[in-house]
Amino acid sequence: MPSDASRFPRSSPYWPVVSHPQLRRVLPGLAVSALGDGMAVVAVTWLAIQLAPHSQRGTWIALAMAAYTLPSAAGTVVFARLLRGRSGAQLAGWDAILRAGALAAIPLAHLTGVLTIWLYVFLLAASALLHSWGSAGRFTLIAELLPQRHHLPANAVLASIAGFATIVGPPLAGLLIAWIGPVWVIAIDAATFAALALTYRLALPANGGPRRSERGASRTAGFAVIRQNPALLGLLVLSLGFFFLFGPVYVAMPIHITDDLHASATLLGVYYTAFGVGGLVGGLVAGYLRGWPLRTTTIGIVVAFGITMLPLGLGAPIGVSLPAFALAGLIWAPYMSTSMALFQRSASIAQLPAVLAANGAILVLAVPLGTMLGGPLVSAIGARPTLLLCAVAIAALGLAAGGIAISRRSARSPGGPTGTEVSARR
Incomplete structure (x- = not known):
């Protein structure tokens, strides 16, 4: 063969x-x-x-x-x-x-x-x-x-x-x-x-x-669909927290490079390039994850990303933190693909545009709000502690989401999973 x-x-x-x-x-x-x-x-x-x-x-x-x-x-x-x-x-x-x-x-x-x-x-x-x-x-x-x-x-x-x-x-x-x-x-x-x-x-x-059924629909219909679907609402909250907690990194990274490492903007560019290269590889890998359980994979990405950000926050040498940051980019990249696949599986074609637009409208605010928080946070505790706090908080968010998902699965399937539940796991 x-x-x-x-x-x-x-x-x-x-x-x-x-x-x-x-x-x-x-x-x-x-x-x-x-x-x-x-x-x-x-x-x-x-x-x-x-x-x-x-x-x-x-x-x-x-x-x-x-x-x-x-x-x-x-x-x-x-x-x-x-x-x-x-x-x-x-x-x-x-x-x-x-x-x-x-x-x-x-x-x-x-x-x-x-x-x-x-x-x-x-x-x-x-x-x-x-x-x-x-x-x-x-x-x-x-x-x-x-x-x-x-x-x-x-x-x-x-x-x-x-x-x-x-x-x-x-x-x-x-x-x-x-x-x-x-x-x-x-x-x-x-x-x-x-x-x-x-x-x-x-x-x-x-x-x-x-479509005739969509004419005259409420301006907030997409938000209503998400609110009424616990799976979609949980995914939106996870994404919102994930992106928000990454926001302060954009403020902390340049200050960490200049004040803690006493380096130039060139090193900052190297870090971001490493993250981007890792992201490109991760994006290519994402298509091969189609046999994995999507919800578990999406939550696992959040946990793993937080862990790979820890070397930066712990002040590891550049030889360790730079590859770790590239690995973080690789892990980050499939998140949007898997989360969008969950939306595509959980909403009908008629609902999907409004649901995805509502999801995007909320998420587009997450990173800017987190970045705004980064300014006072860095001023209060410093750049490296901010990076450490973000890493720990992201990993904790993923673990909390995993715990909630496990508890819900156990509560809903005392006698074994139903067909709907099996489909939702994929």
């Missing part, structure tokens, strides 16, 4: 995803758009530095970065009645169109001489209004086109694309900013979203519009 190696790539869990007649047309557009967003992480802050008054640069940088993500939480509620019940391709396509248009207005305003820091932040905020719906659309599209057994590998493909973009995008942006300036890097980002919107329009069949 031929070995798995001889049958590669057809034996790979990713083959049904990349060979799918419709998805394979969308994936290049997603990759180009992700690269544009990876470049925008640097360009958005750099243009804010150029436009803001010198004495207020820190404030405007924070506002610009927040504007590029946080308005999606408001958009989840404001546009719920219009968008609930739409197909995944429609949601993702409209998000891409809005992103392209709002971001393209930035270089246009620059050319006409009217670009101010206020207008800049406003346009960034406008570009983000449908971001939660766009993300929900991508994962809904997977659930619409693929059978359940392929959801996790497909989610992992999206995560791997994003992970690759976070590694390649920022250094590429640095080169382009030095050559043509940050405003034109944002123009490139706008062009990538325009290409993505065109990809959705041409690669996927048009949908007939919202």
Whole structure:
């Protein structure tokens, strides 16, 4: 019999995803758009530095970065009645169109001489209004086109694309900013979203519009579905706590590098690059976890991530803490893929866009809120103790979630698991 190696790539869990007649047309557009967003992480802050008054640069940088993500939480509620019940391709396509248009207005305003820091932040905020719906659309599209057994590998493909973009995008942006300036890097980002919107329009069949049962639905229907489903509510709380507790790391890491290790920003970049490389590997590995129990795996990721963060908080030598941080990135990467697969299995196709948008609207606040907490926390106890506290708290969160899951499973299956429970474990 031929070995798995001889049958590669057809034996790979990713083959049904990349060979799918419709998805394979969308994936290049997603990759180009992700690269544009990876470049925008640097360009958005750099243009804010150029436009803001010198004495207020820190404030405007924070506002610009927040504007590029946080308005999606408001958009989840404001546009719920219009968008609930739409197909995944429609949601993702409209998000891409809005992103392209709002971001393209930035270089246009620059050319006409009217670009101010206020207008800049406003346009960034406008570009983000449908971001939660766009993300929900991508994962809904997977659930619409693929059978359940392929959801996790497909989610992992999206995560791997994003992970690759976070590694390649920022250094590429640095080169382009030095050559043509940050405003034109944002123009490139706008062009990538325009290409993505065109990809959705041409690669996927048009949908007939919202389902009749979804018209007039409550603006908070997605939140209601999560609230009424203990499994989804528990998963949302776990994710919220996980991301929130990681937020202070963004504040503590640079201060730990400068004050505790007496090193330069170069070392900080090395740590983040190691985390990104580990994340890329972890994203590729995630597709091979489809035979694992998803809920247990998701909780285990949280526990393992907290443990791998401990060397940083304990002041281990760089030769130990750097590989540990790379391992943390590897462990972190499959979390979104497994958690999205749980949502895809726990909600109907009709409910899924609103549920995922509601989930995204809450989670988009988690890291910024945790980062805001990081400032006073580092000031109060120091950078390294903050890293240690985050690591311990994340591991404890995962252990608590595991304990609750075990107790619920025991309470619900005194005579053995039911078919529904067996399905929920997978």
